[in-house]
Amino acid sequence: MATLTQTAFQALEPGKAALPLLTFEQFSLPPSNQRVLGAPHAEGTTIPLALRPSNPDGAELELDTVIETIKSLQAQGGILTKKLSQHGALLFRGLPVHNADDFSKFAHAFGYKPRYIIGVVVNRPEMAPNVAPANESSKDLTISMHNESDEVPHAPEYVFFYGHRVAKSGGETPMASSLELFRRVQQEIPDFIAQLAEKGILSRVTYKVDKQSAGGSTLKQAFGKAFQDGDDAATKRAKIEAQIRRYGRGAHTTWEWLDGGVVLTHRLPAIRTQPGTNLPTLFTGLAASTRIARARVSSRQDTSQQLFGDGTPIPDEYLDRLKEIADEIRVLHKWQRGDVLVYDNVIAQHGREPWQGEQADRVIMASLFDGEQVPGAYNDEDWAQVVQALDG
Template structure:
């Protein structure tokens, strides 16, 4: 387990869902590391001051390099405003949310809903914004309301996943490192204020600088400048092809990370029965998995192995109201399990200052 020196206001805590990471991490590396206030009655002001001190001293970054994730247990944050204060205490730079195909509702300063999809639908393992060239370094999740049952946030280590995939399928890793991956994203061209779908519209995803007074050509030009490679279909919807690296080197550990959203795309296509051409789902819509960067379909066996490795090494983070999970996005993937009852998580995305 990790330790903090000095850290009079926080202590390493036991946390049932934590697991030990396998190679390439040293033995007995706890994932996630759990920290809790030494005194449950410590005011938030003092806790945020301590977090600020630990972050400036590099202690938080050291723990993230060692463990990949930190679960702040028994924080008892009362609302999203207190969560916002807690997240800001780390002193990092807020991440600008550009191109996100998932709609989020802003709840407080640099805080939004984590995901607004139905509670019956799982979210599969992915790195936050792993299908974008513009991604955050750190992801916070805050539990506003815990579910009656289910609703865990599974997390798995992307560095572990790379290591074990390379052991099992070196040819796959070599090919994906050479060619990268290619995704297609879909944005319905609905209004900026549309709220009936968990999906983002064109304006919500790319239209930060688009004005209601802009003509169609101007709005389209501004939106395209915010994306990497896009085209319009039927004059109304935006389909974006993203050609990106699938493997990135972690800037602090120097270790390679399986950083992408390929597994999520695979599992969604598997559930929709669209793994094979023509990739048309039951609603008649094009729902492809992910391809190598040259457009070649990636064989299913590699993703079956990835899912198996994740199942063997992941932690199922369970939630208590007021607690916070901090992820190093380049080292950790996250997912979402279905749940019963009311469950609300808020998210906050940050980059290094």
């Protein structure tokens, strides 16, 4: 059977002896790319856990071999999923992944359920099964640390990124532990955590018929997957509202129609708990709400706003210190072509750094999946409960 060690991975085939599939070895990255996590993680735990295939005989590595090894490991109680729950992120380097189709096959080998995206705020045109561009916004834009889809109720549990084309300068992907972030913020600004726990947040997201920014989504891309040629305005509106109701949160998700669009307001928990451990995790993108971040987007229309759950503004001093802590505990992944990063989105945040050169110099693809469980509620309030999207 395959095991996650620095020795050979092995899997049993029916009617045959145990055959070696693939050997992975753990390796170290520069300190700017990898760090030892603080509490509540176990001593010596790194982010990311870096893995690469060991191929001593020099034979060409086949993607099918990689896929069968991943499937074998996952069949043994979800070995890789457990590693994700410990480290928050895995880096696979040196794989025979060369395009969107290869990436799709690799990501699907983990056995997770592809996520049906509702209310996407960035344009995600499909490039291969469950594969889309990670983000097509301007290369000059910094994307602050966040958990994927923190601004809407239905967030993926697992996020895969593939470096198809990498910038020569810049374009790193930051990563940090949401568990460690919660612990640090609770220690340093406990009143902030107390208010988040008591009130949650109000997330207001605006969707317009026309795209609002480079890489952003339109109303049709966000909620119009069921549109058909010939639908009139009333039919389209009904189909959009049916998609919104799939969030499954009743009165805690409301909407208001505007000229040329709709504004959704979600009351959401910014603190959730990790399935299996019940450790609190700061599940948020509030670092994008600091004064500096707001100034960066002043030249374009911002599509989202986050307040305390009672509608009051979150003090700037809280947001500024939150971002400082997130930056203190993050590492920057310097991409090599073909790298695949896998995030446990419940306990790990990511972002994006600007890069030099042309927009097309950096192409990162993403694949999003649901897990078996959603992150748990930190308290018993009805608004703090999150669920998977309802079947359409």
